[in-house]
Amino acid sequence: MIKMSKLKYQMSKFKKGVAFLLTMLLVAIVSTIALAVGRLMVSELRMTTSLEESTAAYFAAEAGIEDGLLRLKSDRDIEVPTAPATLERKNITDPSRNVNPLASDKYYELKIFRTAARIGDPANLDSSPQLFKDDVFEISSRQNATTLNLDYKVYNAQVDTSRRLNYGVEIIRIDIGGGITRWFCPDRTAVANGVEAQGSCTPDISDEYTYHVWGIPFDATIVKVRIKPWGYGDNFHIRYAVTPLPAGSQIEQNFTTVQSTGYFGKTKRTLQAKVDRGTGQIISLFDFTVFQGGQ
Secondary structure, rough: OHHHHHHHHHHHHHHHHHHHHHHHHHHHHHHHHHHOOOOOHHHHHHHHHHHHHHHHHHHHHHHHHHHHHHHHHHHHOEEEEEOOOOOOOOOOOHHHHOOOOOOOEEEEEEEEEEEOOOEEOOOOOOOOOHHOOOOOEEEEEOOOOOOEEEEEEEEOOOOOOHHHHHHEEEEEEEOOOOEEEEEEEEEHHHOOOOOOOOOOEEEOOOOEEEEEEEEEEOOEEEEEEEEEEOOOOOOOEEEEEEEEEOOOEEEEHHHEEEEEEEEOOOOOEEEEEEEOOOOOOOEEEEEEEEEEEOO
């Protein structure tokens, strides 16, 4: 009898121990599932919040683009802000807080500019602007620039060394009095046509289809400088870079950039439109999203 009672006691104790372990295991499983579901819900909530903030910031940026295009329509030469140290900001939620907006406000910052420190990249002509035969690039304004440096490379030229020098650019300079001076690079063409050779036209030592033209006059007596590719056949084109001198000078581009950055919460969206200065048509529209951080 004593042995049977002792065995029953041990069996009961064993069952309680197993039940306790099963209970703890079940609690651990439920807790893990609850934690995973909770984290998923928090993540979805953050994603939803970020999406809502991004959408609101986008609409704020879009309002800025529409504002800039409307201004540009009435004044093709407008630049915003009017002074480098100022900032053009419009608070959509509360215009009285243009200067110091709250995090909960929807607002945009607007920039409109048509000048640049350079056009294209002399160190990376493969990604610089391109011109096809009979296209013309024109520079008609400067800020402190006195000369221009031009780098260009010929693409899709016919593989014929005898025709290598039959590709280049024509540079046309128009002065205040209406006088026109034109010359060519390579210089061989300029000499052959009996025209004035200005600046320094030098082939690149590593690429016979790349040329550097230094010292194109662009002082206050010059109204416009035009660059036009010329060459054999119709399938070639050039890529070019123009750098004004002295350092810090600005030159006018043939398009105006309207850039609007919309803000809401922890997100900002930037829209950038390029508008052809001649036709007023939108050339391109880019969209950028930036999350500013935070939890």
